[in-house]
Amino acid sequence: xxxxxxxxxxxxxxxxxxxxxxxxxxxxxxxxxxxxxxxxxxxxxxxxxxxxxxxxxxxxxxxxxxxxxxxxxxxxxxxxxxxxxxxxxxxxxxxxxxxxxxxxxxxxxxxxxxxxxxxxxxxxxxxxxxxxxxxxxxxxxxxxxxxxxxxxxxxxxxxxxxxxxxxxxxxxxxxxxxxxxxxxxxxxxxxxxxxxxxxxxxxxxxxxxxxxxxxxxxxxxxxxxxxxxxxxxxxxxxxxxxxxxxxxxxxxxxxxxxxxxxxxxxxxxxxxxxxxxxxxxxxxxxxxxxxxxxxxxxxxxxxxxxxxxxxxxxxxxxxxxxxxxxxxxxxxxxxxxxxxxxxxxxxxxxxxxxxxxxxxxxxxxxxxxxxxxxxxxxxxxxxxxxxxxxxxxxxxxxxxxxxxxxxxxxxxxxxxxxxxxxxxxxxxxxxxxxxxxxxxxxxxxxxxxxxxxxxxxxxxxxxxxxxxxxxxxxxxxxxxxxxxxxxxxxxxxxxxxxxxxxxxxxxxxxxxxxxxxxxxxxxxxxxxxxxxxxxxxxxxxxxxxxxxxxxxxxxxxxxxxxxxxxxxx
Amino acid sequence: xxxxxxxxxxxxxxxxxxxxxxxxxxxxxxxxxxxxxxxxxxxxxxxxxxxxxxxxxxxxxxxxxxxxxxxxxxxxxxxxxxxxxxxxxxxxxxxxxxxxxxxxxxxxxxxxxxxxxxxxxxxxxxxxxxxxxxxxxxxxxxxxxxxxxxxxxxxxxxxxxxxxxxxxxxxxxxxxxxxxxxxx
Numbered sequence: 001x002x003x004x005x006x007x008x009x010x011x012x013x014x015x016x017x018x019x020x021x022x023x024x025x026x027x028x029x030x031x032x033x034x035x036x037x038x039x040x041x042x043x044x045x046x047x048x049x050x051x052x053x054x055x056x057x058x059x060x061x062x063x064x065x066x067x068x069x070x071x072x073x074x075x076x077x078x079x080x081x082x083x084x085x086x087x088x089x090x091x092x093x094x095x096x097x098x099x100x101x102x103x104x105x106x107x108x109x110x111x112x113x114x115x116x117x118x119x120x121x122x123x124x125x126x127x128x129x130x131x132x133x134x135x136x137x138x139x140x141x142x143x144x145x146x147x148x149x150x151x152x153x154x155x156x157x158x159x160x161x162x163x164x165x166x167x168x169x170x171x172x173x174x175x176x177x178x179x180x181x182x183x184x185x186x187x188x189x190x191x192x193x194x195x196x197x198x199x200x201x202x203x204x205x206x207x208x209x210x211x212x213x214x215x216x217x218x219x220x221x222x223x224x225x226x227x228x229x230x231x232x233x234x235x236x237x238x239x240x241x242x243x244x245x246x247x248x249x250x251x252x253x254x255x256x257x258x259x260x261x262x263x264x265x266x267x268x269x270x271x272x273x274x275x276x277x278x279x280x281x282x283x284x285x286x287x288x289x290x291x292x293x294x295x296x297x298x299x300x301x302x303x304x305x306x307x308x309x310x311x312x313x314x315x316x317x318x319x320x321x322x323x324x325x326x327x328x329x330x331x332x333x334x335x336x337x338x339x340x341x342x343x344x345x346x347x348x349x350x351x352x353x354x355x356x357x358x359x360x361x362x363x364x365x366x367x368x369x370x371x372x373x374x375x376x377x378x379x380x381x382x383x384x385x386x387x388x389x390x391x392x393x394x395x396x397x398x399x400x401x402x403x404x405x406x407x408x409x410x411x412x413x414x415x416x417x418x419x420x421x422x423x424x425x426x427x428x429x430x431x432x433x434x435x436x437x438x439x440x441x442x443x444x445x446x447x448x449x450x451x452x453x454x455x456x457x458x459x460x461x462x463x464x465x466x467x468x469x470x471x472x473x474x475x476x477x478x479x480x481x482x483x484x485x486x487x488x489x490x491x492x493x494x495x496x497x498x499x500x501x502x503x504x505x506x507x508x509x510x511x512x513x514x515x516x517x518x519x520x521x522x523x524x525x526x527x528x529x530x531x532x533x534x535x536x537x538x539x540x541x542x543x544x545x546x547x548x549x550x551x552x553x554x555x556x557x558x559x560x561x562x563x564x565x566x567x568x569x
Numbered sequence: 570x571x572x573x574x575x576x577x578x579x580x581x582x583x584x585x586x587x588x589x590x591x592x593x594x595x596x597x598x599x600x601x602x603x604x605x606x607x608x609x610x611x612x613x614x615x616x617x618x619x620x621x622x623x624x625x626x627x628x629x630x631x632x633x634x635x636x637x638x639x640x641x642x643x644x645x646x647x648x649x650x651x652x653x654x655x656x657x658x659x660x661x662x663x664x665x666x667x668x669x670x671x672x673x674x675x676x677x678x679x680x681x682x683x684x685x686x687x688x689x690x691x692x693x694x695x696x697x698x699x700x701x702x703x704x705x706x707x708x709x710x711x712x713x714x715x716x717x718x719x720x721x722x723x724x725x726x727x728x729x730x731x732x733x734x735x736x737x738x739x740x741x742x743x744x745x746x747x748x749x750x751x752x753x
Contacts, residue, residue: 119588120591123591123592123595124595124599127642128642131588148642148750151750152748152749152750153749153750188616192645193747203741315749316748316749317640317749318636318639318742318745318746318748318749319636319637319639319640319746319749321636322632323633323636332745332748332749333748
């Protein structure tokens with residue numbers, strides 16, 4: 001059948017079982033939105049307040065559901081507004097397909113209205129990107145984009161479709177997903193590849209070497225990284241950890257890869273890692289990292305990182321091997337497959353003495369309670385007490401993010417949505433919207449700071465319009481807390497441009513302006529009353545929690561320092 | 570692994586599509602490397618191009634660069650070619666001023682020694698072409714600098730491995746890179 005490019009795009013989305021798209025219309029993407037109008041019984045579109053919010057929402061949708069997120073934007077500013085969201089998804093390996101439309105072919109290269117070279121701009125922040133200049137190439141490109149976004153190490157893929165390609169007609173041949181790998185771009189990729197992508201073998205010899213290393217180890221430590229979460233390898237990881245009987249340190253992106261309350265879990269590792277995780281890393285004789293890329297927030301000083309240990313790196317991306325930390329052995333593969341194979345080969349071990357040593361150090365930070373004021377710990381305790389255990393938590397970036405990770409013991413992959421690699425302030429609200437749309441049965445909360453919240457609070461309009469009952473907790477310390485913490489410790493208390501005391505808005509009045517509920521709280525009783533109210537109200541609710549300006553995230557190791565050289569304990 | 574900075578040669582087999590070259594060259598500039606020499610052309614298959622790039626880097630750096638290149642989707646394979654195991658050639662054209670016949674005869678003499686071709690002779694100038702590894706073209710350039718070189722242009726080094734090994738050979742490492750790109 002002959003269809004327009006815009007209709008072909010809709011059909012291709014349906015092939016991929018896409019039922020939700022986040023986006024924002026504009027001049028060049030009008031044909032697509034016109035087609036969407038006719039497909040609105042099959043594809044739900046969520047209109048955000050700003051393209052960045054749409055990008056984060058598609059990302060949050062992908063992270064929380066494990067499916068590919070989809071995001072639309074128009075050319076020019078529409079497309080450039082996506083870039084922070086694309087980079088965020090790229091750094092955290094989140095599968096999102098971004099689709100923008102550019103000016104028509106006859107206007108390309110003439111600095112036409114809202115024309116921008118968005119594929120040039122997004123080249124370094126996407127897994128792959130494409131320009132589609134004719135309708136004949138559209139279906140093949142969309143199929144390749146989806147396959148690439150979700151396969152291997154997942155990541156964002158960008159498609160820029162010229163407006164003429166959305167209006168022209170071409171023959172469209174529906175193709176079931178299973179056959180996408182036989183034709184076009186994907187077919188060519190399959191033919192030139194060195195292995196069968198559908199049933200890749202994990203190298204037996206590599207596995208055997210690792211098993212021997214495990215058998216020889218007396219003090220093994222595992223790192224649960226983001227690869228366990230993205231690969232949904234949590235069950236395999238748990239079985240592996242229990243068999244090896246090794247403590248498990250968790251990275252920010254690995255939260256939920258193993259249940260945080262598991263007796264083997266030592267908590268987060270790295271800059272704000274627990275005493276137990278960081279001390280274990282320094283003392284272990286074998287470090288097995290699964291899906292962790294040894295970023296500078298984990299391997300703060302790569303040369304002295306796990307200096308007594310043989311380091312084994314299990315990762316899906318070969319380019320991560322020996323990139324940041326030199327390793328003694330590596331296995332390239334998807335965490336789920338590699339761990340399933342390993343579990344067949346590993347003999348149950350007992351490392352009680354080593355565990356006793358590791359767990360003699362603290363696995364959580366003790367924060368003092370203050371009676372007449374709120375502390376971050378009290379806020380998080382009340383949240384944990386009053387909201388369901390499987391609540392999805394989206395955070396922004398800063399102190400509130402670290403406190404949340406430390407306090408909540410995340411249970412399952414996709415429960416925590418946070419910008420780890422890119423550290424995007426303003427990520428949380430969009431991500432929470434995406435998560436709630438993708439998981440309508442779950443409670444979704446957004447934890448933020450006053451600095452982060454100001455960045456993208458325009459998405460409250462989306463919360464209101466779609467009636468998404470997200471509770472936003474603002475950890476309001478009237479400062480950019482994490483930067484202030486660094487200024488206190490490293491810059492001799494010169495608080496350059498971080499104090500926000502006199503700045504609006506009144507967050508509760510802001511909530512009202514958007515037709516949402518809200519409350520200022522400054523003690524536990526008020527907080528818990530507000531949570532009660534928020535849960536009952538059925539719409540978005542902002543709880544503005546006043547906390548002290550000089551609360552700090554502890555422990556802390558300085559950037560580039562040895563992992564046990566705590567600046568704060 | 571040595572930390573010595575030296576000229577390193579990377580052979581890269583890529584999709585023959587627009588935009589691929591800019592993607593590759595961007596990676597070098599982003600990582601802070603200046604490309605010393607670059608040559609691109611079609612291969613025995615119309616759908617692929619081969620890029621030969623030379624950079625100043627130590628062994629560790631060039632390995633990381635190669636790994637980042639292998640991650641790119643249009644890149645099929647990357648090979649580090651060492652001087653010992655590969656054949657390297659570059660074509661250089663020199664246009665030299667010849668104010669009189671004595672100079673012209675001297676330059677023709679140099680050309681003969683280096684087995685360079687004389688491809689254009691005009692009143693006042695002579696143009697030579699020479700093919701070889703850098704050692705040869707550099708030596709010839711040194712001699713020609715005694716005269717006035719009006720223009721000099723290089724194609725960039727191209728290189729092939731000696732023996733029957735090729736850039737397309739399947740290795741365990743190549744398989745590992747393909748895995749991270751697109752295993753289902």
